[in-house]
Amino acid sequence: MTKRQKNALETRQKIYETACSLIEEKGFANVSVEDITRACGVSKGTFYVYFKRKEDIVFECCKEWFSDVDRKAREHKGTIVEKLAFYFKGFMEGVTCGGAELCRQWVREVINPNDSPGEMCGGKYNYDLGHMTAFLEDAVKGGLLKKSTPVKTLAHIFMCELYGMMTSWCMSDEKFVPDEWVGRFAKVQLPNLLAPYRVK
Amino acid sequence: MTKRQKNALETRQKIYETACSLIEEKGFANVSVEDITRACGVSKGTFYVYFKRKEDIVFECCKEWFSDVDRKAREHKGTIVEKLAFYFKGFMEGVTCGGAELCRQWVREVINPNDSPGEMCGGKYNYDLGHMTAFLEDAVKGGLLKKSTPVKTLAHIFMCELYGMMTSWCMSDEKFVPDEWVGRFAKVQLPNLLAPYRVK
DNA sequence: CACATCACCGACCGCAAGTCAATGACCTGC
DNA sequence: GCAGGTCATTGACTTGCGGTCGGTGATGTG
Numbered sequence: 001m002t003k004r005q006k007n008a009l010e011t012r013q014k015i016y017e018t019a020c021s022l023i024e025e026k027g028f029a030n031v032s033v034e035d036i037t038r039a040c041g042v043s044k045g046t047f048y049v050y051f052k053r054k055e056d057i058v059f060e061c062c063k064e065w066f067s068d069v070d071r072k073a074r075e076h077k078g079t080i081v082e083k084l085a086f087y088f089k090g091f092m093e094g095v096t097c098g099g100a101e102l103c104r105q106w107v108r109e110v111i112n113p114n115d116s117p118g119e120m121c122g123g124k125y126n127y128d129l130g131h132m133t134a135f136l137e138d139a140v141k142g143g144l145l146k147k148s149t150p151v152k153t154l155a156h157i158f159m160c161e162l163y164g165m166m167t168s169w170c171m172s173d174e175k176f177v178p179d180e181w182v183g184r185f186a187k188v189q190l191p192n193l194l195a196p197y198r199v200k
Numbered sequence: 201m202t203k204r205q206k207n208a209l210e211t212r213q214k215i216y217e218t219a220c221s222l223i224e225e226k227g228f229a230n231v232s233v234e235d236i237t238r239a240c241g242v243s244k245g246t247f248y249v250y251f252k253r254k255e256d257i258v259f260e261c262c263k264e265w266f267s268d269v270d271r272k273a274r275e276h277k278g279t280i281v282e283k284l285a286f287y288f289k290g291f292m293e294g295v296t297c298g299g300a301e302l303c304r305q306w307v308r309e310v311i312n313p314n315d316s317p318g319e320m321c322g323g324k325y326n327y328d329l330g331h332m333t334a335f336l337e338d339a340v341k342g343g344l345l346k347k348s349t350p351v352k353t354l355a356h357i358f359m360c361e362l363y364g365m366m367t368s369w370c371m372s373d374e375k376f377v378p379d380e381w382v383g384r385f386a387k388v389q390l391p392n393l394l395a396p397y398r399v400k
Numbered sequence: 401c402a403c404a405t406c407a408c409c410g411a412c413c414g415c416a417a418g419t420c421a422a423t424g425a426c427c428t429g430c
Numbered sequence: 431g432c433a434g435g436t437c438a439t440t441g442a443c444t445t446g447c448g449g450t451c452g453g454t455g456a457t458g459t460g
Contacts, residue, residue, distance in 0.1 A: 007426095032416055
């Protein structure tokens, strides 16, 4: 990697980090692209070299952990309840780690229909249930769940729970601790939902 | 009511209805205030006579049913599970009746922190759990739930479920039927959640 | 009939997103 | 080490939209 390329990467990172802290401080709608570029000493044009749209900045933080939580949960040892609890914990960690404003903006963007104009930088997280179904299919193959398990339906139910936690967290102004929620869910609700499909 | 006042009401209604259909067709962000006013033959200024902000138009449709679903569910006869199922059904009905785009925009707005600038026309629905706690307290007083029921926690759990369904619906592009979800939830999950607190 | 009211108008303002031709620092191959 | 090309960066500019406000004329009122 040349010095030039290294600098470019640093610029991109600087823009991203400045944007995150400004958004968290003032709210996404109250931060302009020029606010961001002024704050980190680059020009407006530079921003648009690295991000197609202002909104794309919020997808940056999700890029890694979305593939990562998937991999980690797959590798996680334990019962299917433990595996799922781990996945839930990871999802909430990823969604909340940037703070409420970033999460809110992520939700605002991610609920857009798929044919929305403007390609998402870094790939859109869309409602294909991909992560969750793959994860549950692993559990079926691994002998943790019965072959007859309605993977798609379960995936759907679990994603629904995750979106509920995420949205509640956004709206409750960070008053609740995701770990506690996930803990309660794993203890009270998960076993009942999985009971019919578990291999004894 | 004078003829003048009647006309004014009609104008307001016309703006509201035109806005809804345009938003549903093209998406909230792709419809300008001028698109709306042009489509219904009034001027831009007139829009701002009736709505403080462009965003306020989406709160219009929620005004009635938010108080209404509360009242109706309170009056609904049956077990606590039946009452709750009724409330869930009503909530989802209200949230989805205007179509996915209106619902999406409602979510985008409603997740704003409370100190967001711009007063919401028609009152903001905020995360005070108000509807749900009142409803559960009724059930405690009515002898359907034990006195020791952690009303606030349960309200929180149930709102979380509702937000999950709502968000999933927005993201799944109307693929799922809210009634079926609520039916499944009421059958599979609700009884387990309520079991410890129900009066036999 | 004259005056007041008020629903409605649309030109105007300010701001922010996104564009693009120009620049010059850096890289590369001879 | 130099010449020529590449590419990260710039910031003035365009575009479009949200929101305002002084004006107007139809409607209601005394």
